[in-house]
Amino acid sequence: MPQPAGTTLADAYVAGIGASLAATDAELARRYPGDPGTRQPVHTVYVPADAFTAGTAREWGDRALAALDEHAPDAAALASVLGLPGALAAEVHDRVRDKLRREPVEDLRIDFEDGYGARPDAEEDAAAVAAAHTVTALTAEGGAPPWIGIRMKCMEAAVRDRGIRTLDLFLTALLDGGGLPDGLALTLPKVTFPAQVAAMAALCGQFEQAAGLPDGRIGFEIQIETTQAILGPDGAATVPRLIDAAAGRATSLHYGTFDYSAACGVSAAHQAPDHPAADHAKAVMQVAAAGTGVRLCDGSTNVLPVGPAQAVHDAWRLHYGLVRRSLARAYYQGWDMHPAQLPTRYAAVYAFCREGLDTASARLAGYVARTAGAVLDEPATARALSGYLLRGLDCGAVDPAEVAERTGLTRAELDALAGR
Template structure:
């Protein structure tokens, strides 16, 4: 066939066949879009810091940053010292150390939760009422003056009968206080702990819906995280994955699944000495959480270590190595957020995160540039891989590990370009068969 001639194609199926199949699958198409909308594309904090309700103060964020800087200055005052403790390669030592210091000075805490559950404990009602109202006042003021963490909220008591009313009242006082002070901040995050049944998640969704109605808010304005701390939240009595049911029971309000290292481990009978986020029981729980959340827009958060970097330098270094290793392990498994229990954890949280993104960003940028320019190379990437590559770069930008200029220089792409690749149409992900 000569150039310019059009290929003649033949088909055997009547056009009505495709139309009938599309009509039969329309309910499935709608269900797919409803249940699996994909990642929201918003920033995900790299950690969550818990502070008891009675300890939370106006200067909590700055205080954590200052204490973390003091620990860094005392126990790893320069890049070489930090590299020696953590095993950082020479080419990463300087950039990581400098960025850790800058982060602790500029934005030491990305996500703060004022705790009214285990970290606070049972108190007289009047005392908890006052603490919840005070928390609302301080949070509102911090957002007004620019000193708040990007994400801030409370962890209430759970929906179990003995503490249910107290938890609901604390939540009501906190949210009402925010409304009275000017409205709910964009970075508001709420955490529902010790969830065992999907019905408890449904009750939380209804509670928030009623608050929205009472205050004239748009339906769905308030979301919440589900804390996974019991075996029943992973595997139901009938053998099904409870956590998947929980996501659906939230009616679109669930924003995250947070793994509770120590409550979950104890629930399974793991002895205290072996309760860790890298225990096989923890790996199983988080793998179930990850699969249940995939595509739903709900993000998974790893747990914490209770080994604190305090005392003599030898002890601090040992705790830092442990925390750094656990954080790097979680990042490799696509758990991009975890808990931090002490200001001394902040240097190694950011060191691990920054090293993770900086060590791979040149290759990621080059691969994404080749994909965008259809330039080929030694790796044949598909739309799903381009999505992962752009997501990696965006997370690095969000936390401060990477700069827009250096990513643009190596990839030729703007942040807007990255966001397009990170949120492709569903058909684009399947057209190549990957």
Template sequence: MRREAEGRGTGRGRRQEVATSLAGAVGEEISAFLAPVDAELERRYPGDPGTRQPVHTVYVPGDVIAAGTIRSWGDQALAALDEHAPDAASFAAVLGLSDELAGPVHDRVRAKLEREPVEDLRIDFEDGYGLRPDAEEDEAAARAARLVAEAYEKGTAAPYTGIRVKCMEAAVRDRGIRTLDVFLTGLVEAGGLPEGLLLTLPKVTYPEQVTAMVRLLDAFEKAHGLPAGRLGFEIQVETSQAVLAADGTATVARMIQAAEGRATGLHYGTFDYSACLGVSPAHQASDHPAADHAKAVMQVAAAGTGVRVSDGSTNVLPVGPTGRVHDAWRLHYGLIRRALARAYYQGWDMHPAHLPTRYAAVFAFYREGFEQAAARLARYADRAGGDVMEEPATAKALSGHLLRGLDCGALDIAEVTRLTGLTRPALESFTAPRRGNPTASAP
């Protein structure tokens, strides 16, 4: 069969016949055959949600949390800076920052610690809290709910806040369920579940434990007339079985599916996972080969699902004499930069003095890549040439880099717009999944 098409290079107005061999029904049959696959792709791989991802999670035990905890962490972090690196030059010398980055990074770190020292607060009722009498944990969970509700009401809450409960293993299952119930009920009675609420389920080993969490949250939603799926949760990967199942399959992939769309993150537990594999305490760290393997499996399993991967923490605290603090800061900074280069954009912080190096590493990372990313995205948006051939997926990555820099405070929208010519909504249009073609370019 033949079809006329406008010819190029054949003279103005001339039409050229294009030969085809297949009937239209063939394409329709193939589309019908692949319709279930299309639906499966859309269900299983919806893409990144496009919401802000915190750069870290701060863990505070349930009996220690107080109304002023976030401000206290910020003040302690600023005091550590004042004592051990009081100006931009000394801070840059500790971390090896270039002269060009020294001032901007130092200034932004101080501003961040004054404005928003904690991006994600997790009130811990698991390892950081331990086993307590039921009445004591009940009261602590109820108190945590009151503090969270009050913080959101006053506008002093971290952008993300929630709790980590005990796991679904038999010995502590009932206690974990009750703590979660007490906490969530307290929030509902105090005015409702806040935006930015995050729940963490630790020591997940089998997908069935994820299914149990789904059923628990579904029951709570029905009890309070909440929309189905309102409550999501993070899955903490702390055992070898969570990465590789007995049958050789990647357990984390099955866990994501078992969550039925409720999983928001996979969080790597550095020390529990290392101990599970028999790594000696002196070598338990987030850059150990065992850690790299676990996180790589997590990353591949989560890719495209909308579930985000978080790195773990370091247990080397920046405390004591200045020399010791500087050593701990260099270690922490290096681990964060290593994680960012591997696309792990979130981690854990265990001490207020970790905050200066958390933000220094994040800010330096985004500012170092800022001008090049902005120039490449601007060329792509203008369909202009350059020395790099960009793909739609690369444009998505470039805009994602800029948006993450904006969200954490490493970049300002004025400077991003100046170099790219793009507003924030325009940047977001590059990262938004396109129905049926998630890598299609933005208009």
């Protein structure tokens, strides 16, 4: 019989360490719960409130398809414009076309802020209620994008009351129409101090209490558009404080390319998602959000694919490259400002997901089987590999049968490996 292994430390001492770290364990669980385990949209489309109708998403899809038909009608044309390998271009082109027919917009934000501007109160009141009625009707018909909501005006003194009233009218009208949609998304723009986020969190809590909703039902996105949202007056990073001030209600951080760039003094011609000022801000956002369950959304380019074919192709190459750059940096969502950007949004996402499908699947299958190979993967890498495959499944870049054939894993098994 083998002898039991000997130890020196007493059980009581080890138990005491556990007791001394109990509060730390609880704080880690509270602050860093990990990924929420749900689908994340690949983009957000902003539409001014006065331009939003029940047909907006379908209109964007139709205009995107028209742009694709005119400027890249087949896989060879798409390959030529974007520099894709022929076989990959064929897979991507077919899937992009299907996506634009089936679900052209994944996340739609009805804009009551910069895209809407200052209007008479009665006009904005009516627009807020009308937007809610349209969202309710779309949801009932099954025609709403998976995520939909509003961007209100910010918490600065000049527009605070107007923003709160618009939010209240919108949410109240949704409740009167049958309830909040599952994919409700609310955006708080131009945040400068944690107190503004805390006020938004308190406002959401008060609305829930008054409306009889479950605690925590209403979350919101924090838009990072000011330098103060990145670096505070004391020189400390502000983003962790913003997340903390949201008291568990922050769902994502959205980078605002143009406002943030202007705040840094970047001239208009150089305001872009790949400017060094943007990279610094997004790196701070990424580290602050890691492990918190708060997701990241990149900004946009204002170089639109409109005009003659050469101008469209140039804008498509720029947009495609920026989206691919963001994906490589783990920014899996970004803004789109024009329907003709949807073909390159989905082309970039689908190419990113498909070109690594075989390698990621083989590595994950090897990890599960504990197969020795040239790469020794750890649990953290397995989470990343399964997360990569799940993102492809969620947006339509890959099919469940393709992943199952290559990995031998079910969706539930992939979710478990990804920590969902």
